[in-house]
Each structure stands twice: as C-alpha cells, then as structure tokens.
Amino acid sequence: MLFTGTLRVRIVEARQLRPTEWSRRFSQNEAATAAIDSYVNVDWDEYPMGKTQIRPKTNEPKFNEEFIANDVHQGKAIGFSVFHSCVMPPDDFVANTRIPFEDLKIGSAKNDIWVDLEPHGQLHVIVEMHGNNVEG
Numbered sequence: 001m002l003f004t005g006t007l008r009v010r011i012v013e014a015r016q017l018r019p020t021e022w023s024r025r026f027s028q029n030e031a032a033t034a035a036i037d038s039y040v041n042v043d044w045d046e047y048p049m050g051k052t053q054i055r056p057k058t059n060e061p062k063f064n065e066e067f068i069a070n071d072v073h074q075g076k077a078i079g080f081s082v083f084h085s086c087v088m089p090p091d092d093f094v095a096n097t098r099i100p101f102e103d104l105k106i107g108s109a110k111n112d113i114w115v116d117l118e119p120h121g122q123l124h125v126i127v128e129m130h131g132n133n134v135e136g
Helices: none
Strands: 002-015 036-044 047-051 055-058 062-075 077-084 092-100 111-116 122-134
Touching: 002 036, 002 077, 036 062, 047 062, 077 122, 092 111
Parallel strands: none
Antiparallel strands: 002 062, 002 122, 036 047, 036 055, 036 077, 077 092, 111 122
C-alpha cells in the first residue's frame, strides 16, 4: 500500500537513548548510558520533513514538536533517525526506525504510538494521515 495525502507528525519524547559504541570510540571512560545531546530527523521515503531542536544532556528528551508534509505522493514509510549533536560534523548516529504507512490509520484517528528504535531506545510519536491508500 502507498499513501497519498497530508502527513502530520508530532515527536513527543524518547526514552532509553544512549550513545553507540562508535560514538564512544575516543572516550574510554564514557559509560554506555552517558547523556547525549539528541535530536530527531523525520522523513517520508527519504524526503525530509524536519528536524527537532537539540535536547542537551539527557537520555529521555522531551520534544513536543510537529512537522507537516502536505504533498506526500505514493509514500511507503515514515522514518525517524536520532542523532547526537557533535561539535565537529558529522553528528553521531544514535538510532532509527521506519514505519510503513500501511501500518497506520488514515483519517481522523491519531496514531499515538511508542516505536522501538534500532539499536536501542524508544520514540513516542503521534501521526495523523489525511488522504488515501492506493495499491502500489
């Protein structure tokens, strides 16, 4: 199934975020549970929708930020990628996930869900979709 229509995504919060082994590669004393300066990139089928503000020094950030895409055309999935903001680019990858549009409800119902991130953590999102699913 492919989705065509308007997509509204609210990033509410995250929990159990932690730096990856790669991001700790130069820091021997930094624990796996060290606080990170996190932000979330949101996209549909690799088309960027937005990026949250950076939430410093926490593993359980509260975002409460909303992004809208009015022109989704035959979309397959929505993606969320969490990064740790670094002084020198590129920012370190923390975790990500993709949700197929066919797993979400279309119409007035809000999809208020916690999604598991890979390799670890969870993200609380609210997704509203107004449009149509089409065979693809």
